[in-house]
Amino acid sequence: MAIENKPGERFDTVFSRNDSLELSSGVDYDSGHARIFKIIVIGDSNVGKTCLTYRFCGGTFLKNPEATIGVDFRERTLELDGESIKIWDTAGQERFRKSMVEHYYRSVHAVIFVYDVTSLASFESIPEWVEECSRHSVAPLVPRILVGNKCDLRERREVSTSAAHCLADSYNFPLFETSAKDPSEKEHVDAIFLTLAYRLKSHKPLRLKQPSESSVGHLWNQREQTTGVCRC
Numbered sequence: 001m002a003i004e005n006k007p008g009e010r011f012d013t014v015f016s017r018n019d020s021l022e023l024s025s026g027v028d029y030d031s032g033h034a035r036i037f038k039i040i041v042i043g044d045s046n047v048g049k050t051c052l053t054y055r056f057c058g059g060t061f062l063k064n065p066e067a068t069i070g071v072d073f074r075e076r077t078l079e080l081d082g083e084s085i086k087i088w089d090t091a092g093q094e095r096f097r098k099s100m101v102e103h104y105y106r107s108v109h110a111v112i113f114v115y116d117v118t119s120l121a122s123f124e125s126i127p128e129w130v131e132e133c134s135r136h137s138v139a140p141l142v143p144r145i146l147v148g149n150k151c152d153l154r155e156r157r158e159v160s161t162s163a164a165h166c167l168a169d170s171y172n173f174p175l176f177e178t179s180a181k182d183p184s185e186k187e188h189v190d191a192i193f194l195t196l197a198y199r200l201k202s203h204k205p206l207r208l209k210q211p212s213e214s215s216v217g218h219l220w221n222q223r224e225q226t227t228g229v230c231r232c
Ligand SMILES: Nc1nc2c(ncn2[C@@H]2O[C@H](COP(=O)(O)OP(=O)(O)OP(=O)(O)O)[C@@H](O)[C@H]2O)c(=O)[nH]1
Pocket: 043, 044, 045, 046, 047, 048, 049, 050, 051, 052, 062, 063, 064, 065, 066, 067, 068, 069, 090, 091, 092, 093, 149, 150, 151, 152, 153, 178, 179, 180, 181, 182
């Protein structure tokens, strides 16, 4: 795992006429000419953004994480053509976000919205995070997914799968429920990020293999993602 810290680095995204995702030349490629995708992970403080990205990039559960200040960068090189995804693990706390917020959203390739299934408040904040993304001009065709974390805490669950589906459907986001902590969910955490990466690479909808019964996944819909109100 390489942890990098280059907040000034640019990842310029352009859409061609046939709506496929293309990356402009130069800065989107590492020295080996592999493409680098910028994925940002956002959501309230304490929902497990850092643990999820660490699980994907480091392969283990990060014990005793500290609140992220500004942004952390993690990167994982994929087995498909040596391509990389660079994950921007952002701070949930407002006081740590102020100076960095413009950098988060600049030229982003995909967005992961995270809530904590044991915190209704974090789930109810998701529309604000979606709104923040729109305010910062993240293009509608940039893939977005919704992730409910901490599913291992079954007795403390406050957000039902059906409510989460309802919200996800209203935005036309795929929904995934998982746990950064539960080792049996490791493959599922991988699948979430890899599904995004494949989507970015091919720009085609993919069916996610379900590694466990508790996992939830949707087909990606090519329809343009729009904000909406839950009609449940
Ligand atoms: N039980 C359980 N605890 C988790 C899980 N993921 C994270 N945690 C715990 O939740 C707390 C917050 O995790 P972080 O990853 O630091 O949360 P964050 O969203 O990055 O928080 P900020 O950086 O402040 O925005 C820590 O105590 C983690 O150990 C999970 O899947 N299950």
